[in-house]
Amino acid sequence: DSGVTQTPKHLITATGQRVTLRCSPRSGDLSVYWYQQSLDQGLQFLIQYYNGEERAKGNILERFSAQQFPDLHSELNLSSLELGDSALYFCASSPGTSDTEAFFGQGTRLTVV
């Protein structure tokens, strides 16, 4: 158990809908990272938050947004969902700003039908 908790584990939704994925980091970790793992794109870094502020941005679509709350949990919002958004979404956390020693959650599997 990495200490990073993601909910829900599985999510099935229709095209055009909006979903929210939640991540609770390990106790004491200030950074949260979001990644998307899909069959065609592989594993891609989406975005990082550090202590409530956006720190780094990767290949995140404009339809996607994220935030980190004062209690340090984070949410990834995916809107106007398309079939191609079906993927495994991972959250990771680390104490500082580097993801080198980040611990990953077990992921949320999103299926868009």
Next chain:
Amino acid sequence: GDSVTQMEGPVTLSEEAFLTINCTYTATGYPSLFWYVQYPGEGLQLLLKATKADDKGSNKGFEATYRKETTSFHLEKGSVQVSDSAVYFCASRFDTGGFKTIFGAGTRLFVKA
């Protein structure tokens, strides 16, 4: 642009066989290099890393050496076990005003008893 290329899988080996998973990178500078492992149903875990040329990362019997001249970071293990069955990801990262991590496509390893 920057990229990471690793050998396609799956790789199937017998227990105690020698493992090599090739990884090469393209980059405009000198990134840090990583190998991550993903066991079934789990998130990624950092396996080893190297931050500069000729560095050797090692962990759990796995090794990889940062070769600047061949832009490679091949993963090796002298004697694999069934428990090493997983997906292995090579990654590069630049720490420039935040960071940008690029992952390879992943190589699935099956080890037979």
